[in-house]
Amino acid sequence: MKLTPIMQKYVLHWGEMGTRWGVNRTVAQIHALLYLSPTPLHAEDIADTLGVARSNVSTSLKELQGWNLIKIVHLMGDRRDHFESVKDLWDMFMVIIEERKRREIDPTLTMLRNCVLEGDADQETPPEIKQRIRDVLEFIETLTTWHEQMRTVPKPTLLKLMKLGGKITSFLGKK
Amino acid sequence: MKLTPIMQKYVLHWGEMGTRWGVNRTVAQIHALLYLSPTPLHAEDIADTLGVARSNVSTSLKELQGWNLIKIVHLMGDRRDHFESVKDLWDMFMVIIEERKRREIDPTLTMLRNCVLEGDADQETPPEIKQRIRDVLEFIETLTTWHEQMRTVPKPTLLKLMKLGGKITSFLGKK
DNA sequence: CATTAATTTCAGTCTAGACAGAAACTAATG
DNA sequence: CATTAGTTTCTGTCTAGACTGAAATTAATG
Numbered sequence: 001m002k003l004t005p006i007m008q009k010y011v012l013h014w015g016e017m018g019t020r021w022g023v024n025r026t027v028a029q030i031h032a033l034l035y036l037s038p039t040p041l042h043a044e045d046i047a048d049t050l051g052v053a054r055s056n057v058s059t060s061l062k063e064l065q066g067w068n069l070i071k072i073v074h075l076m077g078d079r080r081d082h083f084e085s086v087k088d089l090w091d092m093f094m095v096i097i098e099e100r101k102r103r104e105i106d107p108t109l110t111m112l113r114n115c116v117l118e119g120d121a122d123q124e125t126p127p128e129i130k131q132r133i134r135d136v137l138e139f140i141e142t143l144t145t146w147h148e149q150m151r152t153v154p155k156p157t158l159l160k161l162m163k164l165g166g167k168i169t170s171f172l173g174k175k
Numbered sequence: 176m177k178l179t180p181i182m183q184k185y186v187l188h189w190g191e192m193g194t195r196w197g198v199n200r201t202v203a204q205i206h207a208l209l210y211l212s213p214t215p216l217h218a219e220d221i222a223d224t225l226g227v228a229r230s231n232v233s234t235s236l237k238e239l240q241g242w243n244l245i246k247i248v249h250l251m252g253d254r255r256d257h258f259e260s261v262k263d264l265w266d267m268f269m270v271i272i273e274e275r276k277r278r279e280i281d282p283t284l285t286m287l288r289n290c291v292l293e294g295d296a297d298q299e300t301p302p303e304i305k306q307r308i309r310d311v312l313e314f315i316e317t318l319t320t321w322h323e324q325m326r327t328v329p330k331p332t333l334l335k336l337m338k339l340g341g342k343i344t345s346f347l348g349k350k
Numbered sequence: 351c352a353t354t355a356a357t358t359t360c361a362g363t364c365t366a367g368a369c370a371g372a373a374a375c376t377a378a379t380g
Numbered sequence: 381c382a383t384t385a386g387t388t389t390c391t392g393t394c395t396a397g398a399c400t401g402a403a404a405t406t407a408a409t410g
Contacts, residue, residue, distance in 0.1 A: 004300040006290050010308060013286045020279055024368070038303045053370045054196045058388060079378065080386065087307075089314040098404075104195055106286060111188045115181050127181040128213045132262075133185060139264040142337060149340035161343065165324035168336065168343070199398070218357075228400045233358060254408065255356065 002048045007036055011050070026052055027060040031069060031085060039081035040073045068095050090155055097147070100173075105144065112137040176224045182211055186225070201227055202235045206244060206260060210267075215257035236316045242272050265330055272322070280319065287312040 003011065007077045011032045018028025029050055034041060039051075061083060064070045069092065072081045086092045116137060119130040150158065161168070178186065186207045193203025198311070204225055208217060216224075222232045236258060237246045244267065247256045261267045291312060294305040327331065 004297065004304075006293055006297055006300045006308070007304060009286065010290055012285065017279060017283060022195045022197045026368075036304050036307050055371075055388075055390090056369055059369095062388090089310060093314075104192060108188065108192060111184065114323045115185055118181055122179065124325065125181045126213065129179075129182060129211050132211050133181070135264060139268075140335075143216055146337045146340055159317075165321055201398075230358075230401075233397055234399090237358090330365095 001037060001041060001045050002034070003049060007033075010036065016117070024060065024063070026050070026056055027063050030057065030060050031064055033123055034070055034085035035066075035087065037084075040084040042078075042080040042082050044080075046083075067099050090158075094151070098151075101144070101147065105140065109137070109140060109144070112140070176208070176212060176216060176220050176325070178224060182208075185211065199235065201231055202238050205232065205235050206239055209245055209258055209260035210262065212259075215250070215259040217255040219254075219255075221258075238326070242274050245321070265333075269326070273326075276322065280315065284312070284315060284319070287301075287315070334335050 011029050014032035015025040015029035018031075019025050030046055033046060033049060043057045043061060044054060046061075047054045050057075061070065064083075065072075068086075070085050072082050073084055075082055086095065112133060115133050118124060118128070119133070122132075153161070177275075186204050190200040190204035193206075194200050205221055208221060208224060216237060218232045219229060221236075222229045225232075236245065239258075243261075245258045245260050248259055250257055261270065289310060290308050291305070292306065294300060297305075297331035328336075
């Protein structure tokens with residue numbers, strides 16, 4: 001796999017974006033590379049293309065599998081694992097949201113619920129502050145419920161909804 | 176400002192979440208603290224409460240101001256700057272999205288458009304790959320347009336919309 | 351305009367986590 | 381079952397960037 005200047009620019013930028021969102025640079029680069037690649041790639045190919053250590057690639061591929069963003073495929077007459085990325089951008093987007101929710105939002109909800117529970121018995125925390133925490137809990141719960149409902153909506157409907165955009169509000173206004 | 180166990184838990188968790196989303200831990204902790212605090216706090220108070228260096232607080236406050244998440248207030252008979260956080264969670268959410276868009280999405284769109292432009296003259300990048308990049312550009316543009324429209328919708332309407340949730344699809348289905 | 355309070359800047363230290371390379375492991379094939 | 385290809389684990393190194401504390405700067409007050 002040889003990278004043309006355009007592909008290089010894309011992969012490097014994606015790596016950079018990764019770091020800004022708390023994702024390891026190499027992981028993000030590999031994902032970008034696999035997204036662009038028309039064919040599945042094996043680990044050594046990836047290592048050579050990106051100029052990183054073979055072991056680093058191995059770890060990153062594991063991580064990407066943990067995110068459900070890539071999967072292993074096997075090619076006829078080749079023992080090596082090959083990897084290909086989810087190509088549908090909507091699916092990719094949803095998968096990422098799903099995972100981040102599971103890893104970050106859900107634990108946060110747990111923490112907030114604990115705070116609220118402990119708050120009942122707690123005399124030292126001012127009521128005002130307890131309320132603030134309850135507000136956050138309620139806010140995130142609202143977002144989560146909404147996400148839960150959107151999750152089940154079929155892709156084309158969702159797309160229609162987005163394309164509709166602001167027009168939906170006029171409908172609401174009349175209601 | 177003394178932190179009760181509940182407040183401590185909240186602030187520490189928020190700091191942790193920050194790091195997962197590419198935000199400096201101290202910055203996130205200070206933001207959490209200012210959100211909880213019923214009154215504006217001055218830098219030294221924050222430093223003492225969180226146990227970090229005064230200078231570190233100074234830098235972090237600057238950063239939070241850059242994000243439009245906190246603002247300076249002055250108290251009668253006190254020369255020191257005091258800081259208070261945006262308290263409305265919906266506003267806070269919108270401000271964060273706005274800023275991340277400006278800092279990360281907009282540059283990404285620029286990069287993608289450049290790739291597409293350069294792609295016209297470029298003979299070495301396979302058409303399939305060029306198409307992939309165009310797909311990403313289109314996808315992000317769709318999201319951005321949608322965001323642009325939602326941005327102007329008044330808060331209560333937006334809330335109604337979210338509460339409506341899945342029901343909106345049945346309306347679309349009939350259409 | 352000297353004094354003091356408050357804030358920012360800067361230079362150096364420290365650390366988490368990314369990364370390389372070697373060693374260990376696993377499993378396919380003749 | 382030895383050989384070899386492929387993958388993972390592990391240990392140590394390196395570095396970006398968070399953080400500190402001191403020095404420099406700014407601004408308010410009598």
